[in-house]
Amino acid sequence: MGGPLTRYRMLGLRESLSESDQYSIACKQLCFILRIAYSKVEKILRSLIFQDILTAFRLLPQMQTQAAVSAAKLLLQNAEAALPIQMKVLAVMEFKHAMVACKRRCEARQEEECLVQLPPDVLLHIFSLVDWRSLASAAVVCRSWNTASSDNSLWHLQYVACFGNLDPRSGERVEKEEFKRLEEDVAAGVCTDWKDAFKRAYTGLLFKRFTFRGYCSCCDAIVWLSNMTFYYSFEPCAPYCQEHEIKPLINSADC
Numbered sequence: 001m002g003g004p005l006t007r008y009r010m011l012g013l014r015e016s017l018s019e020s021d022q023y024s025i026a027c028k029q030l031c032f033i034l035r036i037a038y039s040k041v042e043k044i045l046r047s048l049i050f051q052d053i054l055t056a057f058r059l060l061p062q063m064q065t066q067a068a069v070s071a072a073k074l075l076l077q078n079a080e081a082a083l084p085i086q087m088k089v090l091a092v093m094e095f096k097h098a099m100v101a102c103k104r105r106c107e108a109r110q111e112e113e114c115l116v117q118l119p120p121d122v123l124l125h126i127f128s129l130v131d132w133r134s135l136a137s138a139a140v141v142c143r144s145w146n147t148a149s150s151d152n153s154l155w156h157l158q159y160v161a162c163f164g165n166l167d168p169r170s171g172e173r174v175e176k177e178e179f180k181r182l183e184e185d186v187a188a189g190v191c192t193d194w195k196d197a198f199k200r201a202y203t204g205l206l207f208k209r210f211t212f213r214g215y216c217s218c219c220d221a222i223v224w225l226s227n228m229t230f231y232y233s234f235e236p237c238a239p240y241c242q243e244h245e246i247k248p249l250i251n252s253a254d255c
Contacts, residue, residue, distance in 0.1 A: 027071035034082040057094040061101035123148035155194035
């Protein structure tokens with residue numbers, strides 16, 4: 001049968017570690033060897049066992065099962081109990097690197113699966129249903145979401161919903177006929193950067209003139225506005241009043 005070194009090599013643990021269906025078993029066999037035989041074998045065999053432990057940790061990111069991760073954690077525990085300090089430190093470092101790589105691969109795989117399930121036309125449809133805050137937040141999720149959330153037609157919808165009939169270039173309110181012409185320009189393909197227009201309307205002087213309060217003549221009361229849409233669309237002020245409209249208050253310093 002030969003000596004311990006020959007018998008250990010015959011186990012073929014290193015080859016088994018590279019196979020996903022045998023990885024967990026090979027790790028458990030290494031755990032058993034560490035507990036029962038490691039302290040009793042010669043130095044050259046100890047070195048070989050240690051190299052196989054490091055190999056197990058290096059191959060862990062290639063394994064895509066929770067069983068492999070659990071087996072590697074168990075191997076680390078046994079290695080910490082049996083190995084000398086210097087080898088123990090190296091084993092722990094290798095394991096930590098492997099876990100970081102596992103996490104990155106898992107995140108990349110999840111993102112890829114998500115993107116496969118959400119083609120561009122579906123993203124556009126979903127983003128057309130959200131408010132401007134959600135649309136802006138979607139831009140930082142991933143590259144494809146950033147592209148979809150920057151679609152000009154989406155920001156045109158947001159502009160109309162939030163600012164109504166404001167000229168996107170001057171920020172001044174225009175008559176219905178003039179705004180209708182602007183709408184026709186959009187339909188005809190005249191280029192207007194609606195995302196930029198939205199930013200300018202949001203941060204411009206006209207927006208800064210308004211407070212976060214409004215006045216309802218029916219209720220004869222000042223109310224807080226929780227939705228920016230009220231600034232320009234003057235929708236009914238529910239739940240305060242079902243039939244009348246709120247008008248925004250203007251800072252006295254700007255009058």
